[in-house]
Amino acid sequence: MSDFKSLNLLPSILTEIERKGYINPTTIQSKSIPVLLKGSDLLGIAQTGTGKTASFSLPIIDRLGRLSTRPEPLQVRALILAPTRELATQIHKNICSYSKGLKINSAIIIGGVRKENQIEELKDGMDIVVSTPGRLMDLMGGGHIRFDELEVFVLDEADMMLDFGFYEDVKTISSKLPKERQTALFSATMPRQIEELAKKLLNNPVKVQSAPQSSTISKIEQLVYFVEENDKLALLQMLLADESIQRVLVFCKAKYGVINVVEDLAKNGISHGEIHSNRTQTQRDEAIAEFSEGKIRVLVATDIAARGIDVLDVTHVINFNLPDDATYYVHRIGRTARAGKDGVAISLCGERDLALLRNVQRQIKKDIPTILDHPFHKEFPPLKVKKKRVGSSASFRERKRPSQAKRRAKKKFLENL
Ligand code: AMP
Helix, strand or coil, X not given: CCCHHHHCCCHHHHXXXXXXXXXXXXXXXXXXXXXXXXXXXXXXXXXXXXXXXXXXXXXXXXXXXXXXXXXXXXXXXXXXXXCCHHHHHHHHXXXXXXXXXXXXXXXXXXXXXXXXXXXXXXXXXXXXXEECHHHHHHHHHCCCCECCCCCEEEECCHHHHHHCCCHHHHHHHHHCCCCCCEEEXXXXXCCHHHHHHHHHHCCCXXXXXXXXXXXXXXXXXXXXXXXXXHHHHHHHHHHXXXXXCCCEEEECCCHHHHHHHHHHHHHCCCCXXXXXXXXXXXXXXXXXXXXXXXXXXXEEECHHHCXXXXXXXXXXXEECCXXXXXXXXXXXXXXXXXXXXXXXXXXXXCHHHHHHHHHXXXXXXXXXXXXXXXXXXXXXXXXXXXXCCCCHHHHHHHHHHHHHHHHHHHHHHHHHC
């Protein structure tokens, strides 16, 4: 497939695609759209930034746009589940624009805002609902939403659902959906639990994959600065003195880190916003809107924002800390160099980040160039290579221990977002 026209999408959808300036479908779009238009289930390995939203939204809109009837009260025809409010908002915004000119209604059902308005919106039935799991479960429990007429279910960013502790919620929600339906599951990675979930949810799915992660970030210039933890704020100020850093996302490992950076930016009179779980949804939305409109130069965030933010012209991503999970590095830096633009990703690497940097370099299969010539440069001793213990009882203990450690790390990760 070489262009959108050959897909037989409704003319108003093609008009909107053209208005958005899309010329050709992306890889994931050309592979997914025909499959979904045919009605098959789909397993998509793709991350944000690949055009994945349109891959599932356009076939849904095309399908529902051809119907002449309205959904019954409380009923929903297509459900899209996403792990973060930011990502759900992003998807809903896209759906609203792709479905302009069609008699399709859509709603976003997320936490952090009053549910009364959402309940009111759902009363007369809804073609498309984009939702995060928590609020959806709440409204389902109250009988405010029903799925007897559901035709399509999309689970987006399934691996992030797992990371954010929504696995059980997703299983509960999907168990309440009709068995006769079309299902698409998208995930950036395929851990074992997601493979099992896919087996349960999907019926004879077609498997499609976008370009591998490492190649999607090839346009991003990646750099590392070695620096003492205590000097990171000063180094950040030094970097921000460079005016070519026009719109920058700064990622911290935890919300307390974000607050620390934000206080320093405020002291230095740098326009900024912040996103983490201590901020209300309205504050989070406002921060993204101001960042998109160029009213603020720096947006400081936890990994809540690692996948959901689709702001054009993010010139730089700065990792104030490296993430514990190397795949998040790829998601974070993918916030820059979007839609064919260039971008720079800078990582501030303290002694505590060294092992994480090693994991990142393994993940992206290359060494990231180091900037040595700066006033805060610090030489760290090389990482010690841990020797594996051998022997049956020791190796049994070793196998046991990481899973507990992993569970604790995950709990801490979620609490600190
Ligand atoms: P997504 O991966 O869905 O978050 O999309 C990433 C970015 O690519 C968004 O800004 C989309 O508007 C843009 N995009 C999606 N499809 C296309 C396309 N076919 N051509 C150009 N840009 C696109």
